[in-house]
Amino acid sequence: MTTALEGVDLTVAAGEFVAVVGRSGCGKSTLLRILAGLLEPTRGTVDVTGGSDGVGMVFQEPNLFPWYSVRDNVALPLRLSGVDSAARRARAAELCHDVGLAGFEEAAPHELSGGMRQRAALARALIRDPTILLMDEPFGALDALTRDEMVADLADLHAASGATVVFVTHSIPEAVQLAERVVLLTPRPGRVHTVVDVPLPHPRRDTTEPGFQDVVRQVRDALEAADS
Known part of the structure; x- marks a missing residue:
């Protein structure tokens, strides 16, 4: 049996944006699936305040149903929860506007670019106003x-919603641009090696400024140390 994670001790505050980085195969996706309740940890406990109904998840692939329109894909969680048609269509239209898909509500997924499909997936994850994303x-x-x-757009949505976000990425600049803290995992089995605070004001649009690049170097140096 492969041990993906071991001894992970991590607390994320309400409303915080935390990015998780590490080498491929270090258990980042496994950690996220455990937090989402999609996997049961073999040892230890996970306490997700708000319960599973308050959690939204966005995967690397949008996973849209090809036979549904954008609006129906976005509204699907509300449909499964028994929300009436008018209410779920109105909420889906609101979110399509928020993520930049206004005017594409009736489009089929194959008519969209990859970025637009991912925007639809993000809107679907937000449809029930999750406290955790x-x-x-x-x-x-x-x-x-x-x-x-x-x-x-995600930075703006986070600021507007106040949701707690745990964001897995391979991109260190992306992590530093978005997160308040960056968590570095060691190679498998994944352990928390370092947590780097990002003491930069939001929004972080200029990624060329010296302060931003200093934090990027700090995270990259810590990631190299985690590999050794």
């Missing part, structure tokens, strides 16, 4: 410009 490399498959747009 778990994101597993949601921008990893996007081109650089679309990724930058999504990072900026």
Whole structure:
């Protein structure tokens, strides 16, 4: 049996944005799935305040139903919860506007770009106003410009919603741009090696400023140390 994680001790405050980075295979996605209740830990406990109904999750792939419109994909969690058609359509339209999909509500997923499909997945995760948002490399498959747009939009959505966010990424600059703390995991089995505070004001649009690059170097140096 492969041990993905071992001795992970991590507390995330309400409303905090925490990024998790580490080498491929270090258990980042496993950690997120345990937090989401999709996997049971073999040892230890997980306390997610707010329960499973208050958790939204965004995966690397949008996982949209091809036979549903954007609106129906976004509204699906409300449909499964028994919310009436008018209410769920209104809420889906509101979120489509918030994530930049206004005018595409009736489009099919195959008619959208990769970035637009991921925006739909983000809207679907937000449809029940989660207090906790778990994101597993949601921008990893996007081109650089679309990724930058999504990072900026996510920062704005987090500021507006006040949700707690745990964000897994391979991109150190992306982690520093978004997070209040960056958690570095060691290679498998994943352990918390270092937690780096990001003492920079939001929004962090200028990623070339010296203070931003100093934190990026600090995280990169800590990640290299975790590998040794």
